[in-house]
Amino acid sequence: QHYFIQSNLRLAQIYRYMSMALSQNLKLISCFLGVFCCYFYYGVVQEKITRGTYGTEKERFYFTIFLVFCQCIINTLFAKGILVLTRSKPQKTPLYLSFICGVSYVGAMLASNASLKWVNYPTQVLGKSCKPVPVMILGVILAGKKYNLIKYLSVLLIVIGVSLFIYKDNNGDSTGFSFGSGELLLLTSLMLDGITGAIQEKMRGYGTKAHYMMMTMNISALIVMGVTLLATGEIWEAVAFCQRHPEIVPEIITFGFASAFGQNFIFITVSEFGPLMCSIMTTTRKFFTILGSVVLFGNALVTRQWVGTAIVFTGLILNDRFGKTIKKVKEPENKSS
Numbered sequence: 001q002h003y004f005i006q007s008n009l010r011l012a013q014i015y016r017y018m019s020m021a022l023s024q025n026l027k028l029i030s031c032f033l034g035v036f037c038c039y040f041y042y043g044v045v046q047e048k049i050t051r052g053t054y055g056t057e058k059e060r061f062y063f064t065i066f067l068v069f070c071q072c073i074i075n076t077l078f079a080k081g082i083l084v085l086t087r088s089k090p091q092k093t094p095l096y097l098s099f100i101c102g103v104s105y106v107g108a109m110l111a112s113n114a115s116l117k118w119v120n121y122p123t124q125v126l127g128k129s130c131k132p133v134p135v136m137i138l139g140v141i142l143a144g145k146k147y148n149l150i151k152y153l154s155v156l157l158i159v160i161g162v163s164l165f166i167y168k169d170n171n172g173d174s175t176g177f178s179f180g181s182g183e184l185l186l187l188t189s190l191m192l193d194g195i196t197g198a199i200q201e202k203m204r205g206y207g208t209k210a211h212y213m214m215m216t217m218n219i220s221a222l223i224v225m226g227v228t229l230l231a232t233g234e235i236w237e238a239v240a241f242c243q244r245h246p247e248i249v250p251e252i253i254t255f256g257f258a259s260a261f262g263q264n265f266i267f268i269t270v271s272e273f274g275p276l277m278c279s280i281m282t283t284t285r286k287f288f289t290i291l292g293s294v295v296l297f298g299n300a301l302v303t304r305q306w307v308g309t310a311i312v313f314t315g316l317i318l319n320d321r322f323g324k325t326i327k328k329v330k331e332p333e334n335k336s337s
Helices: 002-051 064-085 095-117 121-128 132-143 149-166 181-205 210-232 234-244 248-273 275-297 303-322
Strands: none
Touching: 002 064, 002 248, 002 275, 064 095, 064 210, 064 234, 064 248, 095 121, 095 181, 095 210, 121 149, 121 181, 132 149, 132 181, 132 275, 149 275, 149 303, 181 248, 181 275, 210 234, 210 248, 234 248, 248 275, 275 303
């Protein structure tokens, strides 16, 4: 009878663990789809704003810092609204962590955008596809994270696979590899991405909820960008542009809401699954976008891209099957009567 009770308890615990795992997997898939859809639309609106022309004089909107500033305002209001609606309890996260996180987040974005003055867009995308590596390394160094060897291998495979997939072959006009300002800015951006991930990991240690993290990080980003806008005078030029072309205002608001909904899913992922999983998700998003176009529109892949696809899926399967640290189910204690 004792053995029967013990077996039933073990089965109940295994069932509870499997139910939790299924629920977490469904949540992760929902977050991935949310990020995928929101940032696809975000990219469409961003292209319309930055590449479109306005008025009879065909003016272009070049004020990217102002655009991101507006985006962060909407992100902050969105996160605050969710916190109010859900009646979230006050968080005990130190404010300095939120500020460092916001500064590193803005710094990574600005460094990545600035690198485009010296390197082409494919090079920038290729460089940023390595994001999970600094997130993992600095998570270990700064946040004390521990991963098993399979996790390191799976992340490395995903990065290599995505890099192979999105790499564009040179047409014989390349003068070889050179390390200059653009590459230095890309490295700086990756380093700041890693710092952001490590700080987010520390914030998770305080039990910081997704929308509180989202709100405080965007407030910190607003402070940095507000100072930058005033120092450069870009804010007055951007406001004057909006006054001349008021039709851009609804587009900026739409852009901000696309970002807010996307960040909603990103910060749920960070809060529930950690910044490393989030960086893997955002890295593979572009891969799945291109792969989707192959399936839907019949665009051909070269051999290198097929190899990259196989490597990415190998990494994802390894990460899903063996990359997690599974907690052992405690056996019931034997109590002597």
